[in-house]
Amino acid sequence: MHWINDLPGVLVQIREALQPDGLFLGAMLGGETLYELRSSLQLAETEREGGLSPHISPMTGTQDMSNLMGRAGFTMLTVDTDEVKVAYPSMWELLEDLQSMGESSAIVGRRPYIHRDTLAAASAIYKALHGNEDGSIPATFQIVYMIGWKPSPNQPKPAKRGSGEVNLKDVFETK
Numbered sequence: 001m002h003w004i005n006d007l008p009g010v011l012v013q014i015r016e017a018l019q020p021d022g023l024f025l026g027a028m029l030g031g032e033t034l035y036e037l038r039s040s041l042q043l044a045e046t047e048r049e050g051g052l053s054p055h056i057s058p059m060t061g062t063q064d065m066s067n068l069m070g071r072a073g074f075t076m077l078t079v080d081t082d083e084v085k086v087a088y089p090s091m092w093e094l095l096e097d098l099q100s101m102g103e104s105s106a107i108v109g110r111r112p113y114i115h116r117d118t119l120a121a122a123s124a125i126y127k128a129l130h131g132n133e134d135g136s137i138p139a140t141f142q143i144v145y146m147i148g149w150k151p152s153p154n155q156p157k158p159a160k161r162g163s164g165e166v167n168l169k170d171v172f173e174t175k
Contacts, residue, residue: 001028002059011072021152024074030081030142031061036130037094037122037139041114044122048115065144074148075155082143087136091123094139 004010014024038056045052060068066079088094114122131137149155 001026002030002033002057007060008068008072011068011074015073015148015150018150020150021155022150024146024148024150026146028065028144028146029059030065030144031059032081032083032140032142033059035140036126036137037091040091040122040126040129043125044118045114048118048121059142060144062144065146069146069148072148073151075151076147076149078145078147080145082145084141084143085138086141087132087134088139089136091119091126091137094137 001007001010018024034056041056042052062079062081066077069077069079088097126137127135
């Protein structure tokens with residue numbers, strides 16, 4: 001889902017395709033994915049080329065995803081994240097893996113290539129800022145999990161404020 005250009009529109013279409021009280025369960029890469037690579041490339045390119053061009057596709061953050069699902073008409077939302085850190089011997093193996101996965105940047109208007117010396121600088125910056133003690137580098141993949149329901153008259157509704165029969169102060173009171 002992180003490659004979708006019109007995420008709000010697709011979420012509306014998904015909701016419309018569901019039966020009333022139907023469940024949408026999804027997962028996608030989130031905004032913190034590859035933050036180490038992103039920052040290293042930005043620093044190196046700014047230093048070496050006097051400016052920067054995005055090389056990692058923008059991804060949706062957790063709060064944004066929650067807002068988008070609400071705007072698309074889903075109810076009883078749950079959005080959660082997980083981080084998976086993968087260790088690579090160097091930035092070069094990470095880039096090779098990304099290319100093999102088909103995760104090369106598809107940003108329109110970016111510089112078509114990065115100079116070799118800029119990549120070498122990015123690799124050194126990556127290792128210096130984010131490197132592990134064993135000499136490897138971490139690559140963070142943030143996974144955003146989404147759960148939402150298509151509205152239905154039969155759906156459970158939250159109780160009215162103040163309608164509770166037990167005071168939470170009594171439940172959590174320490175003695």
